[in-house]
Amino acid sequence: MSSIIIDTSASRKVRELLRFLLESGKIDAAVTMRKIPEDSSYDLALITDASNLDEAVPIVPVMTVNAGQVLSSISTSGKKIAVVLKPCELRAFVELVKREQGSFENLLTISHTCGGVFPLDLVAAGKIEELLPKYEKIISKGEVPANTRDTCRACEHFIPMNADITVAVAGDCESGKGCVMYLNTDKAEEYAEGFSGERGELKFDPSALKKMLDARLLEKEKLFASITEDGPGLDRLLDTFGKCIGCHGCNSVCPICYCLLCDFESANFDYNLPYFEEHLSRRAALRLPPDTIFFHLGRLTHMSFSCVGCGMCSDVCPVGIPVAAVFRKTGEKTAALFDYVPGRDVEESIPVMVYKEEEFSDIG
Amino acid sequence: MKKEFTPRITSFLCKWCSYTGADLAGTARLQYPTSIIPIQVMCSSRVDPVFLIKAFLNGSDGVLIGGCHPGDCHYETGNYHARRRFAIVKSVFDSLGLESKRLKLSWISASEGPKFARVANEYTEEIMKLGENPTRKSIFL
């Protein structure tokens, strides 16, 4: 597999690649982050005409929506699409493909080593351009930027898994060679054929990012420690989720929550008068709307083992519940029972779909 | 007003093994505490993880799943799935510092009346030690 040395900014090089692909007709559309014209904000865009690529900023530390979630609805259109994804977005999409919610068949996936994204409130406040130079400097040194999402800072999966093309923007640029675009698959070679740029035979070397990894693992430890399992669990749980207003924003932005209608929002949990009477007769008081804690516990069992830690949920929570941290931590522990890493491999079975005859001998 | 603590253990018993085993315990007049509240399900794999959570949050002091022994499932593999799902719920509870001891899965065959009675007795004792589920008191659930 070959590599392409990037002689300009990584984001611009990827934009050029997208333009090349669109113009050469190798793809029908591109999915990329874009600067909203006349605004300091960003969005994710599906672009079919190369002329619309001018505003595209394929690599930017902003996630307005987990692109994996969006891809699930367009990847099976039959059109050829190139998509620029952050590593966690790609992992989310892998999880969705396992659940028949998308397909890699017509996709060219371009991802990059990720320094983390800024919380949406900074995006909304128009601060990104102001923050970018420092951010890029820090990540090129392989360090962890301070004001990114907490789950980003604690994310050790910042190197894309299974991307057709990996753009190395973090850490290894420091060596002065400039950033490199790695073509990881035959598909990548095929699509990139004819694209300008100096070719080489460089191999991606994750060890260059060791410093970043160590820093992040340290951050993860801190983050997880903030979700303590000591003390009376129920009170702790109430501390954590007690503020929940039941808006279900977390699940609507969650890429793994692929259900058409969340069961917890469905009529299955629509309570009628007898239910309220029943519970009131026991407890003399009832939180309204009911089931907010139940919702989080239920969702944890449903999908936490597939949580990619993108942090969308925490970012949208209006009352500041550290949803992503809880899910990341719980999910990691649970996934570890099955030696499972979400998004690692599309062939890896989801833990609840399979079983081993000999396992969990301590249960039962 | 203080009443004596009577544990309530919501018990999901599979029709073919554990429910039958529980019937057998009764037929053999094996005695166990009234804490066990049986709910018949077709298979332990019918028990959705959210059942456990709901029962727990409702104030069950314990939640028991009874299934056929591994390899004996009337539906071939149902209990293997039940076991994985149970492991997940348990892991979620542990991660959050909730009392996962209030959840139990036990393999009880149709001919294991004595085992059913034993599990009922032992688990009730264990729950007595844990005391009343604090969820019973909480109005925030």
Place this chain on the structure above:
Amino acid sequence: MKLPMKDNKKNSVLVLGAGIAGIQASLDLAEMGVEVHLVEETPTIGGRMPQLDKTFPTNDCSMCILAPKMSECVRHPLITLHIMSGLKNISGTPGNFICSVIERAKYVDPVKCVACGLCEEKCPVKIEDEFDVGLRKTKAISRYFLQSIPSEYTINKNHCLYLTKGVCKLCEKVCPTGAINYDDQDKEIELNVGAVILATGIDPFDPIGFGQFGYHRYSNVVTSLEFERMLSASGPFGGHVEKASDGKPPKRLAFIQCVGSRDEGINRNYCSSACCMFAIKQSIIAKEHSKELEATIFYMDIRAFGKDFDKYYDKAENQYGVQFKRSKISEIKELSDGSLDLKYTYENGDIQHETFDMVILSIGLQPRLGSRELSKNLDIRLNRFGFCRTDTFHPLKTTREGVFVCGAMNSPKDIPESVISASGAVANAVKYLELERYDPSTGSEEIKEKDVTGERPRVGVFVCHCGINIAGVVDVKNVAEFAKGLENVEHSEDVMYACSTDCLETIKQRIEEHDLNRVVVAACTPRTHEPLFRDTISEAGLNPYLFEMANIRDQCSWAHMNEPEMATEKSKDLVEMGVGKARGLVPLARLPIDIDPEALVIGGGLSGMTAALAIADAGHDVYLIEREDVLGGNMRDIFFNFNDSDPQEFLAETIEKVENHDRIRVLMNSIIEEIAGFVGNFRTVLKNSAGEREELTHGAVIVATGGNEHETAEYLYGESSRIVTQKEFERMLHEGKFPPGKLKEVVMVQCVGSREEGRMYCSRICCSKAVKNALELRKRKARVNIYFAYRDVRTYGFAEEYYSELRDRGALFFRYTLENKPLVSKIRPDDPDSRIRVTVFDPVLEKDVVIDADLLVLATAIDAPEENLKLAKMLKVPLNSDGLFLEAHVKLRPVDFATDGIFVCGLAHGPKDMSESLAQAKAAGSRALTFLKKKSILAEGTIAEVRTDRCTGCGYCEEVCAYTAIEVDPEEGVAVVNDALCKGCGACVASCRCGALDLRGFTNGQLFSVFDSLELEASEGI
């Protein structure tokens, strides 16, 4: 249900006797579409089983397991009951019999009688209650017993004052419905039928005049049947055993075995087969009633020869502490306080005395009173003991063609044997009929189902006393009262026996009166009784799935006997949960599943061939699979029989029939690679020795894989030509090839590998086989000395006679114990033909006896083939701990598996002899025909369903389903359930993240409301 053509002799059978055998035969026939006339002498069906408290070896409550069958029988549209009736004679020819049936006068119009019981209350004439064997009184107008079916009252004309003396008529005065009819007359009717099945059962031996045991002279000497009624919770003493002498509970019980059995002196030189287990059961139950109670069983041999019987025996001895004393009772004396002094002699001659509070005589089984007269009337012959005569190879045929026998009428039998013989007799009878396949799913419903959609739930609750089974612990009235206060409960009441016919009628009435649209019955377990109640509400026009049971007996009153208040509270919880579920129930439909008419029989031994013939003779194609290149299985090694009929001749005939049958296809050298599918729709892939595969489709499977002779390493087997197994010995006898030199001393050792660690079961046939071979040896070599080392001689049934004969002919018997097995050595260790030195302890002489044997014959155990495991997994059916196929119910479903459409027979089920294998094989064939005779059956309503608007097509469900019953449709992108394949386990439902799946009858919503209903108040107020 559309029924096959009626009133056709070619399609009807008369069954005489409505005990468990008669009921089973009737149900099997009716399910095949045969019109059945069930003729019963007493006013109820049920026979002996209702008199039993519990059944061995599972301690199942006898009435509990029988009641659903009785109800099913009486409700079946093809079964016509003729109670209080007898069969006078049979004329005509097989296939076209005319049966004269006398229907005796009942003096109560069954249509008008509502079984209210006012007449019995007022009747002044007290008579002995036949059902409770005289332990309580009944009246001249009565119901036979509390749960009798049909429930209507009848008048005993021999005791009724009006009918005998012309005065009284009190019953007529009080009867609210005018049902009394003193002018009722006996009627004689003629029934034209194709075949007749006799199932008149047995009588218990009457020990009156059996002086040495003091029965009737001493008040505390009772028969085992009387004791059974005493133990029964529904019996005369409500389950509290008391001494007749002072009304106090007994502390020490003695059971005396073989009263009226194994006794040449009274022409009962046969073993009644069931009494040992009966006594063990009674001793266990009695000890469960009272822990301090001591029980001793005095016996000659413990004949625990059935499946799992030895484990039960072991449990009685080692877990319950029941004493077993091998001895002879010589005298019983009553002491002044009513207790009894037993004088008994051990086998070593020691004489002992012991005092007991109560002595239970384990009475044997004997032919029914009047069977001689019946045999004359029906022109059938009896054996020398008065049982119906049959032969080894035709165990269910009487001496008259077209007339068959089942149950204990031809030999003493326990319940499963009776059930097996009943189904087996049916297979014989259908050969004389012309049966068409019929379709129960078409045709008009007799009862139009009410549409309850959109109606507010109106729940009716019925709380059962179950005699004192529930009410003895739980405050039933309180629970019923509590239920009245529950949301949506429109009606609630307590009932004595919810499953009794009159209560079922009550339920129907209440549905009508209160316009109920959901019913909750709080009683025993839904496992046994749910079908009955579902049928009942559907008779009242409700969809059967609008029903829920609360198990307040098996999992409440029985399990919390010492906590009546808590048990009552729990019952309330269970009722509330039941109501919670019932509220959300919706009507479900049962969909028809087509049934393929062919059958697959696995195993070409005697059982497999017999089952194949039974099905093929009824007009169905059969695939008979044999692993080896020859038919016959274990029977190829059987050369002798107690009577002189030749097993090899019978085998050859059977093989010829099978090979030439145009409906049987024999597939030799074939193994099964795969079996998929379900009842009516199986698909099997076979592979033959050439490696060729073939796929077969069929509607039923019969497992007849047989058993193996245990390969022992004990007693130097394999190290000398003079040490052989009984099987090898039989061939030796047949071929006349004995070891070189003289044959003077022959030792037989029994229980080689059986009844000990690793094989905790009796191999059942070895004692009889050894006796048979020993007698055969005697015939050939009169001077040979035979030494017989045994643990218990288990020559049950009529084999007992041959055991006596062998003893009379001078064979010496040595009883050994596990701790003191015979020692075997070779006299010349290096010589492969060396004579064998056997040292065996003689408990009579209390010393070792040394025999230098010319031949040592080992009765090796019967093993379950290891391949059973593989087949069991393919068929999804269970094995027991011994590797034998485990039937659906050890008492009442002895050839069925829990999975529909799969049956078992022969050694695959457990050790048994040729007659028993033949009977069970026919039974398996017959049970298969109950499906195969239908073009379709109805699937369960409890299956998964997809809410397509919420399904994402993610495929979790497809992955977890073990039956490929749910798959994501690639076109639509949503999951689709195959209704016929879905078993309703719910694995997929619980896997579905999106709430797009639900299990009908166990929906998420229903289950949530069940545990939401549970009262969980904090102990401290908040």
